[in-house]
Amino acid sequence: MRRFVKRNGSVVIFLILTVLASIFVKNFFALNNFLTIIKQAAIPIIACLGITIVLMTGGIDLSLGYTLGLCSITVGLLVKGVGLPIWISIILTLLVGLLVGLVNGVLVQIVKVPAFIVTLGSGFVIFGIAQIVSSGSDINRLPANFRAIGVTNILGLNTTVLISLIICIVMYYLLHHSTFGRSLSAFGFNARAARMSGIKTERLNVLVYMICSFLVAIAAILLTIRVNCAQPTMGGGVYTFEVITGAIIGGASLFGGVGTVIGSVFGVLIIKVLENCINLLNVSYYTYQAFQGIVILLAIIFENVKNRRL
Template sequence: MGKEQKTMENNKQALRMFVKKNGSVVVFAILCIAAAIFVPRFASVNNFLLIIKQSAIPVIACIGMTMVLMTGGIDLSLGYTIGLSSTIVGMLVKTHEMAYLPAILITLGVGVVIGLINGFCVQAIKVPAFITTLGTGYIIYGIAEIVSHGESVNRLPKGFLAIGKTEVFGVNTTVVITAVICLVFFYILHMSTFGRNLSAFGLSEPASRLSGVATAKINVLVYVNCAVLASLVGILLSIDVNCAQPTMGGGNYTFEVITGAVLGGASLFGGVGSVVGALFGVMTIKVIGNCINLMNAAYYLYDAIMGIIILAAIVFENVKNRKL
């Protein structure tokens, strides 16, 4: 009897550890099962492939946001960086007929500059990340509107569109790009010294600094990384919709990405985050949106659910921190 109780206790402990480490996977699985039962036309291969395709691009942005959240910061300029990057790459490849690779590199370079500005303000000037990125976000949006004269760039070159619309062994190239990025950042976050230092930084910046961790460099790098990934998202979104415009991202896209990161287990107070969590967090919110569409419900419900998720996460983190 004692052995059976010990085995049951070990199994319960193992289950608790699995849920703690893979909570986003569990939530996604439960949601999909419920949707398959109650939502008409949800349980089909084509619908699930659609969810995967819709999730691919936001996952890239969510990985960048997750790393920023792990420092205890936030990047509210992400959506506006997407819009500016979309505008720049569209104008370079269509209006100025620039070669695709230089145009993409210049656009990613814009992300580097934005990230450096955000990181410098947060780390060197000590302006709170919320204020810094909110301010730079509106500046970025203004620049995008000035550069584009408030107009979209439509019908991008077919060769440029092929970057994200062709298939590799039957898989869309955008999905392939996302898969590669997920693998790269899985190694960076979970198997490298940088990832361990990033987690330590988020849990206790003073202790990490005293331990010899280059906290200033990490703090700047995560904002650069987030902005560069946002620029890549701007490029891929432009390819996806065959249009480049300054309103491509904006506040709503930023809010969705933050929600995906939170659903993926990233702590709003720093120290916790994962690539797997970001992936399944985004897929979860895409499943929610997909269910709303299939049920012909008002899409405003989607925004309300996202708000509830963010609020619940903040309340949960506060309660947990008080107990600790």
């Protein structure tokens, strides 16, 4: 139990925050409100799991939000503009996500450019491409059968929530019960030692960025369905830092080697509970954005202090 709490402190924080919000925030403690929080968290959780595995390698992906915008406008153009069948459009959009991850991973690992610089630069390139292919315009009124994917219930669960749950289960197995997860942790803690032990670190690093962008593409498709609008500006920097904040709150280390699925899930849930409280209390959203920045700064300071002690 103590080990679980140590590795997943975000669960404890979530429970404490939920209790406090139930006491002090009017209308928070209601079933419909809890269901709303879960639905709002389902899509960011998918993207958060992607950035978590990148952070575990000691890397970072600042192009995440822009990739989301590109994939959103891609699926919108294919479904409505070109008129391709839905599943072909979805598959092609997922391939776009994989391609973005491949480029980021190759530049980071093969060309040896720092991840911060690569993904910051690629983010602006991706944003420009999304603006060009969409002419800077949103695509509204998507086909009804495409929107139906997000409103259908299966076994009493909303499709979006169910997809998020399935991805969480798959990622939990990969990170905590497979060679991939063990290799990822070893690589994050000490890349040189991992390489000497036989782990193909170059291939692993590229694969991690591809998985991250693939999950972001899934999140983009689901978010496009939810808002019934494909937007080239759907993600951007704000979404990127929201997802990164969720991973950090969930215990992922900015210096690599540490990260859990449960921690990241509850990290996002904490963010959504705070957003919900801000809405119910009519507090400025800019206050919440300032809080996100403070969390990231504190996490960096904490990690630096901890590493110096070690």
